[in-house]
Amino acid sequence: MCAHPAQALPLFARQTGMACLACHTNYPELTHFGRMFKLQGYQLDDGKDIEVTSDEGKQLVSLPAIPNLALFIMSGYVSLGKALPDSGIPGALSNKDGIQFPQQVSLLYGGKIAPHFGAFAQVTYDSGPDTFNIDNTDFRFADTRILPNKTKLTYGVAITNNPSTEDPYNTTPAFGFPYVPPEIAVGSLAGPVINAGLAYQVAGPVFYALWNEQLYAAFGFFRAAETGSTSPGNPITGSPAPYDSGTSNVPAGNNPYWRLSYEYDFDRYNLEVGTYGSRFKIYPGGGNALSGLTNNYTDVAGDFQFQFIGEQHIATWKGTYVKEQQSLDASSALGLSNPTDWLSYTSTDFWYWYKRKYGFTLGYISTKGSTDPIAYPSAPTLCAANSCGVAPGTPGAFPVGVTNSANSNPTTNQWITELNYQAWLNVRFTLQYTHYTKFNGGTTNYDGNGRNASDNDTTYLLLWFAL
Amino acid sequence: MKTTTRPLKILATLASAAMALVAASTAIAQEAAPAVTPAAAEEAENLAYVKCQLCHGPQGNSISPIYPALAGQKAWYILEQLQAFRAQTRRDPYARGYMWGIASNMSDTQMAALADYFSKQTPFASAPAPFVNVTAEVERGKSVYNEGVPANGVAPCSACHQADAGGSDQFPRLAGQHASYLIKQLIALKSGSREQIVMNGIAGPLQEPDMKAVAFYLESLH
8 A cells, every 4th residue: 555645725724814824835745734723633624614403503514604625636747767677577567657647636625524523535546556545644633732831732632544543743754755656667586564554454443632732642552444445344244344365465554653753843933752563464355364373563653853844945855764673473483474574764854945936955865774575575576467476486487686685684875856847836846856775675786686776767758736 | 422412313203204194094093993793702712722823822822933923902993804815905924824714704793793802811931032031132232123223214112112112092902922923924024025015114224234223122021
């Protein structure tokens, strides 16, 4: 699964009557105000709600006069550093580039549903798998109180389908950098579970509190959730759930997620430092019973964000570091991995905007991990007659490589730079270049089939707009 | 001594003229203010907790210095500003980005009740700005506030906003306001992006270091 970025929504502008810039420096990155708006349950409205009260004067409904709907559309062109091997003809090459028109179309609902209750919900058509799916979604109840010491407390509960979707900062995975990775690209071997590894395959409540607009704490837990097209559901009843051994990677029971951060606002700057993490127990499934041993993933992360918001100039520097310990009891018992592995994920990105029109981005992402010859096979991936990932010995099978690691190590380092032109606040052109200095553990011939890390570089031209 | 007396006299005259002008304009606003009924007051408190608090805090003590503190501000001034946001006659960038939308569908009754609510809240002391030698700035700012900058033709702020910066029936309260917000407004008033006939003239000759000094001084008052 890949996580889709959440977007700035014209629907919020319609609901609040405010310009996009109140909530966003550049979408989806939130300002201080945007963060407050989100944590408060998207309650701000333009005062035109439809309200019905009972004879006793009790409010029965208070909802926006116009449904807060929006469309978000992305279309992109991607060119790879070097064409991929052909999957049907040994020695031939595929096309070097591709266009996705559209790459993604999202229908969004965002805003107030009732007093203290709001939602951000997104249904996305994804041209890659050619499916509709539920994207980052959050339903939340929230309220604000003044404490006896006259400080402010905002608190609530958000039900979400991806850990960190409830979070107001853009340093955590659900709405983090890179906001728009190209879908026509070679994916690296591994990433921490908390980095959208279970996005839309889990759901759960996250309870949170924000004290004095500074100290934010959240705790929640996630359980396996029905995911539509990606799961066969329950073969006996034909229902989407409960799952059984026919489904792969099924989270077991309640899996905790936590978050703590502190924000300091001064002049036109704000600085956030925080920590977050999760612990997931996952049954491998896929032909194995959903009981007994699990694979256990413990993620602990730190993050920071530094924003400057001026009238002409906007700059943001942020980063996150995730360390994941993997205790792979189930997979190792099945002979599918080492007993333990680890991953680390480091990401930092700098954004500059001039007059909210011209933008420049530079980012660096590094994923490192332990060497695991079983989980990350060194032998080049095999294809036979346009079918890849076939077992050795399959008639007509030939090596293509690309997705494996010759040294069984997932380490991947990449630089990402972007030029952005925002013609209007809801229409943006992005030219993004991604350069890999290391891919799946190597710089040259990383797959043992002659492919270099830089062959997976991408040049990505993207048009995205919302209406 | 003669060289400073004459400019001070001119500045005092200018300040008097400003007071007369502002008195005339605020009198119009005050006449238009609807009475605040108990029901309107209750609705205003609810609005403050749902809407205004996102920036200004539920009781008007904003935490982020981007947004002005409203607690203890003069009710006539809050009402006048809300009406200016709704009419889109206050046009500085933050007004356009935030308050135009917020105020667009507010009635005069709601505005008057909100103004009344915030004016009755107790203002907190602002947190001092970091990375600034506040003590030195405050000392210099106090001089700018009380004596103006005669060399540049800047009138003393205290002539209108009162010695304690608490404001009056014609001039808004400035005491305890976030320095960052005050500086932004002084820049907007100087450039004319925020139109206010009296302050456009007074902020015109004010240099940015003096703006900062007086802003830090005002922030330190409580």
